[in-house]
Amino acid sequence: MTHLLTADKKDLARLVLDEIRRGRDVTKALRSHPLNGGGYLNKSMLVSIYNEMVAAGEINEDARLLERIRMKPMRTLSGVTTVTVLTKPYPCPGKCIFCPTDVRMPKSYLPDEPGAMRGLEHDFDPYAQVRSRIEQLQSVGHPTDKIELLILGGTWSSYRRDYQEWFVKRCFDAMNSPLTPAPLPLGDCEAVRRTGEGENVNLREAHSLNEATHHRNVGLVIETRPDEINSDEIRWLRHLGVTKVQMGAQSLDDHILEMNKRGHDVECTLRATALLRAAGFKIVLHWMPNLLGATPESDRKDFARLWKDFCPDEIKIYPNQLLANAELYEYWQRGEFKPYTTQELIDLIVDIKPTIPRYCRVNRVIRDIPSTNVVEGNRRTSLRQDVHDEMKRRGTHCECVRCREVRGKSVHAETLRLEDMVYPAGAAEEHFISYVTPDDKLAGFVRLSLPGEDSPATGMADLEGAALIREVHVYGQSLPVGAEKEGAAQHSGLGTRLLEKAESIAKANGFKRMAVISAIGTRGYYLERGFERGELYMTKDLN
């Protein structure tokens, strides 16, 4: 997305940018140069001019300047930029009564749902979706060198595998395309073999190019059903480069699952979670209060079950919403289902949120569906804020990962405290090793998993007898590779120190090998830290 600025606006933007470079406050500089017809320039116009000037060699790249003129810095504060893409409309094997159907969309998505709209706009073309999102982020000054790719749409595993492979490859093609003005080193440019619009020959090639490209993939997420997870599927997911799996648990009560025609039982979710853990994946579970047959009280009990054996790394709380194009609508018409009121929902989430363990991140407490689609029940999409206001009033607080992330605040390495939270998760012993600030904010963490004797066999040679690093996450503004920012957690060596700690714990527990589920674009990081390329993981000998 490029701003088409008139010559007048360009001159004005240059003037404003010049003042900001000389230290003037951004808002004051913008306000002191109003546009002729009224109004002011905005930050994205400044970023557009900045990019033009850098590309023309008029000014050098200036990460600090860019940081000041960039819009919405929150989006990249967790260190990586998320790019969401949607797969094409396709049937899902599930028959869940709460799930909406729209022939224009993959199962469960609505055409006017933010985040899903771009898929429809681009006819679900993976390359176009990724490329347009990267361009859009760049035009407002976000770094796009570290990308977590989130693939949404029904049940990933139910798509044909040739489609899955093509889809992922095209996403990588888009990340490998040089959209930024900064040139690649010559050797990398020569390695880029393209046909047509940035197309590489196969997935392996697209992967290997991504190890040294402009937009490195630091995470690849898909969503699927628990009954699709088996040892063949996890091997396939690793072949694609997947690092994180989102699964609908929805409820941990067999009776509720059956009433809602979920098509699998709780035991199935447990098996899938254990297998994903044994294979080092990060696990995100979706949990739905207010399903048919549930009450606020039964939901409180159900939520508590999540922290025994399942122990997801992240959760999305998706309160069931009554939609006209879901089967549940007929139950409601017959008077067999009643959605909770907004207040009942707030009370429920306010009660359960403080019980969430420190190792888990709550990504959502409501699905972002435009309220016009909701037939009855809560229509507020700002529920997270309402919940936090009510928790403040009650004097309770949540210690989940998201609530403790250090975000853009400076951290001073010497003041950080090292915490090792140990918890059982099925047969595995999990260590959530973190660096915490004096006011209990999270500067970074590692998830170390020590498989037990009863952990499920994965059939993958890389993982034989290995302790697993499932995630390394260090917070701070996502800076372009090589740019420094004083006090930013990402650049003070915290990742290395956390890895060293994980290795020493693994050794102390008798493990002689370590394996990490590295995203494609982070392989270089692990190679520099003594890991070697395995078949599907990066591995290290601990002897």
Ligand code: SF4
């Ligand atoms: S499995 Fe997911 S996408 Fe499929 S019907 Fe159920 S809720 Fe919808």
